[in-house]
Amino acid sequence: MAELFGRVAFIGIGLIGSSMARVMKRDKLAGTIVACARRKETLDACLKLGIADEVTPDYVTAVKNADLVVIATPISTNGEIAKIIGPHLKPGAIITDVGSVKQAVIDAVAPHLPKGVHFVPAHPLAGTEHSGPEAGFAEVFQGRWCILTPLSTTDAAAVEKVTAFWRAAGSKIQTMQALHHDKVLAITSHLPHLIAFTIVGTADDLAEDLKQEVIQYSASGFRDFTRIAASDPVMWRDIFMNNREAVLEVLQRFSEDLTALQRAIRRGDGDSLEKLFARTRAIRRGVIDAKQADMPKPGSK
Numbered sequence: 001m002a003e004l005f006g007r008v009a010f011i012g013i014g015l016i017g018s019s020m021a022r023v024m025k026r027d028k029l030a031g032t033i034v035a036c037a038r039r040k041e042t043l044d045a046c047l048k049l050g051i052a053d054e055v056t057p058d059y060v061t062a063v064k065n066a067d068l069v070v071i072a073t074p075i076s077t078n079g080e081i082a083k084i085i086g087p088h089l090k091p092g093a094i095i096t097d098v099g100s101v102k103q104a105v106i107d108a109v110a111p112h113l114p115k116g117v118h119f120v121p122a123h124p125l126a127g128t129e130h131s132g133p134e135a136g137f138a139e140v141f142q143g144r145w146c147i148l149t150p151l152s153t154t155d156a157a158a159v160e161k162v163t164a165f166w167r168a169a170g171s172k173i174q175t176m177q178a179l180h181h182d183k184v185l186a187i188t189s190h191l192p193h194l195i196a197f198t199i200v201g202t203a204d205d206l207a208e209d210l211k212q213e214v215i216q217y218s219a220s221g222f223r224d225f226t227r228i229a230a231s232d233p234v235m236w237r238d239i240f241m242n243n244r245e246a247v248l249e250v251l252q253r254f255s256e257d258l259t260a261l262q263r264a265i266r267r268g269d270g271d272s273l274e275k276l277f278a279r280t281r282a283i284r285r286g287v288i289d290a291k292q293a294d295m296p297k298p299g300s301k
Contacts, residue, residue, distance in 0.1 A: 001168055004161055005094075006031040009066040011059060011081055013037050013046055014232075015127055016098045017072035018136030021051040023169045026138050035133075036062035045133045060088045068161075071097040071109070075238035079108030086112040094158045096120045100185060100235075102149040102178035104242035110151065118158035121149045123181065124171060125189075129230040137298035142170035149178040186246035190239060191254060194247070196228035197236070 008030040010017045017035075024030040035052035036059060037043055043055035056062050063069050063085045071078055078097065089095070095113060099105045102121050113119055126144040128135065146166040150159050163173055176184075203214045203222070214222070240247055264272040 001027055001029065001164075003031060004029045004165055004168075005067040007034065007066045008032070008068045008070065009034045009036060009062040010052070010070045010072060011036045011062060011085070012071065012073035013042060013052070013133050014072060014131050015135045015140075016124060017070060018046070018049070018051050018133035019126075019138060019140045020070060020072075020098075020165075020169070021046075022136055022138040023141070023165070025051060027168050029165060029168060030068075034062050034066070042133060049133060051133060051136070059084050063088055063093075065090055066093060068094045068096065071095065071099075074234050075099045075101055075105060075108075075242050078105050079112070082109040082112035086114055086117075089114060089117045091116040092118070094118045094120060094161060096122050096162050098122060098124055100189065100239050101243040102147075102181045104182075106149070106151065106178055118155045119151060120154060120159050120162040121151075121178065122162060122166070123147045123149070123185070124166070124169075126171075129227050131232050139170070139298060141166070144171055146171040146173055147181055148173065148175045149181050150175065182243050183246045183249075186243060186250045190243060190247050191250050193228055193231065193236060194240070194251070195254075196225040199225050200229040 005024075008021075008024060010021060010033070013021065013035040021033050021035070024033060032053045033051070034054045034056065035043060035046040036056055037046075038057055040057075043052075043057065046052040046055050059081060066089070069085065069089065071081055073081065078099065082095075095109070095117060096119075097105055097109070099121070100123055102123060106119075106121055109121075110119055124141055124144065124146045126140045126146075128140070146169075148159065148162065148166075159175075166173055199222075206214060261273075261276070263269075264276075
């Protein structure tokens with residue numbers, strides 16, 4: 001595949017950013033990759049891993065002459081970053097992001113981008129509980145969805161360039177309105193994480209002797225919850241703060257369903273329980289059929 005971008009700047013180079021950089025290196029999609037991060041250890045790691053050609057802790061230096069700027073930092077920082085880099089973006093530059101909430105990111109970033117700079121918000125539905133540039137791998141996006149939420153005024157050619165990158169990464173592409181994205185992700189991602197954080201927190205509140213047994217004899221269900229609950233706390237704090245309306249709406253519905261389930265157990269209503277479990281089992285089969293059940297592993301095809 002031909003080079004897509006002459007110069008690419010990553011503002012934030014954790015799991016997702018470093019995985020994107022690995023794809024670009026693997027497929028020669030970028031002439032030069034610049035990594036920008038606050039910690040010297042992170043920048044040193046990028047050079048050691050060979051995922052960046054240049055590194056800098058300075059936003060302005062990073063975006064100078066960049067054809068593509070990827071904002072891959074916690075959502076709460078996006079607006080301030082856009083405000084700083086906006087005046088220094090070259091005409092025709094493309095800005096994209098990888099945030100799990102889209103409308104809040106658009107509201108924070110778009111006002112700071114000058115005319116002639118193209119904003120293509122994106123959300124790759126991929127990742128692991130690990131973080132940092134060492135955790136990234138190019139195959140993490142293989143077979144996973146990437147949702148694009150371009151503005152109505154976004155240049156079509158810019159959207160196609162970003163789409164071309166995600167296709168090269170092995171992602172399936174879907175375009176939708178930002179608010180619709182936020183409602184969908186509230187149920188498919190944000191609520192499950194909230195439940196996982198709560199269940200693991202409940203286990204942590206148990207008496208010390210029982211807590212040790214919970215950890216020692218963890219069954220597959222609890223192990224899965226601990227994996228989800230090990231996700232980046234800052235990232236998830238920002239997700240819930242920036243998608244609160246959609247999350248609260250699905251949380252209310254979940255609370256009502258949980259109350260009904262509690263009532264069925266109390267009354268010994270086995271028929272209702274079995275009907276629910278049969279219905280949810282069918283959902284799992286659908287996830288498997290859609291090939292979304294297992295995460296890709298480093299080196300996988």
